[in-house]
Amino acid sequence: MMQRKSKVAALFAAVLMTGSVCARAEESFVDWLLNFQRTKGVKPVADKQYQEECGECHFAYQPGLLPAKSWELILNVEALRKHYGVNAELDKDTLKVIHDYAVENAADKSWYKRSRKIAVATEDGPAPLRITELRYISRKHHDIAEKMIKGNTGVKSLSFCDKCHTQAAQGVYDADTVNIPNYPNWDGWFNKY
Ligand code: HEC
Ligand code: HEC
Numbered sequence: 001m002m003q004r005k006s007k008v009a010a011l012f013a014a015v016l017m018t019g020s021v022c023a024r025a026e027e028s029f030v031d032w033l034l035n036f037q038r039t040k041g042v043k044p045v046a047d048k049q050y051q052e053e054c055g056e057c058h059f060a061y062q063p064g065l066l067p068a069k070s071w072e073l074i075l076n077v078e079a080l081r082k083h084y085g086v087n088a089e090l091d092k093d094t095l096k097v098i099h100d101y102a103v104e105n106a107a108d109k110s111w112y113k114r115s116r117k118i119a120v121a122t123e124d125g126p127a128p129l130r131i132t133e134l135r136y137i138s139r140k141h142h143d144i145a146e147k148m149i150k151g152n153t154g155v156k157s158l159s160f161c162d163k164c165h166t167q168a169a170q171g172v173y174d175a176d177t178v179n180i181p182n183y184p185n186w187d188g189w190f191n192k193y
């Protein structure tokens with residue numbers, strides 16, 4: 001008992017003596033708060049080569065939108081030759097950089113909130129080949145009429161996240177940042193009920 005008390009006292013004294021520790025603790029609390037806000041979504045793309053090569057035909061999907069096992073299937077020589085109906089081949093060196101970046105930042109390696117959800121939902125079962133096929137994602141878009149997606153010249157496909165999610169490039173997918181092209185007055189609640 002005595003021993004524990006003196007340990008606590010010593011710890012307390014140590015904290016008091018180092019005032020700078022307190023200042024730093026406060027600083028990191030602010031950091032944590034800011035981070036908490038930021039880490040709600042998906043980690044934004046930080047690799048220049050990934051951004052350039054994978055942002056050519058569609059916006060560069062954040063690696064945190066799929067688990068590593070999916071990126072393994074998507075980012076290899078064979079698969080890229082017939083990438084969803086197009087040829088998206090890369091030279092060997094570029095492919096290695098992009099593959100490693102995607103795998104290292106995949107949903108199951110990330111602490112961002114939406115990545116965590118995707119990681120948990122895809123833990124078991126086969127690797128999904130599309131973000132739009134994830135139950136978590138398809139469920140979120142269930143109520144949007146086809147005419148607003150495929151029939152909408154400003155969107156064309158649910159795969160083009162950034163057409164509606166105005167902050168998709170920053171990894172933010174919150175419903176209140178959505179703007180469906182050609183449907184400026186779209187209101188989720190009104191359309192649902
Ligand atoms: C030559 C054009 C082209 C390039 C370059 C390209 N893609 Fe694609 N990608 C496509 C097309 C076309 C689709 C299918 C879109 C659709 O179904 O509407 C697609 C779909 C995808 C999807 C599935 C999206 C969904 O529906 O959930 C992923 C993931 C993807 N690409 C990742 C990548 C990555 C990573 C790279 C960089 C190595 C890349 N793409 C480079 C053309 C390209
Ligand atoms: C046609 C426009 C459109 C496209 C394209 C689209 N979304 Fe959405 N998304 C929406 C709308 C609208 C909502 C809000 C739905 C609701 O609140 O009922 C939403 C909701 C979401 C949510 C849930 C947001 C929340 O606050 O819980 C996520 C995550 C999301 N989308 C991710 C994606 C991703 C990833 C893609 C691309 C693979 C994508 N979306 C493509 C319109 C779109």
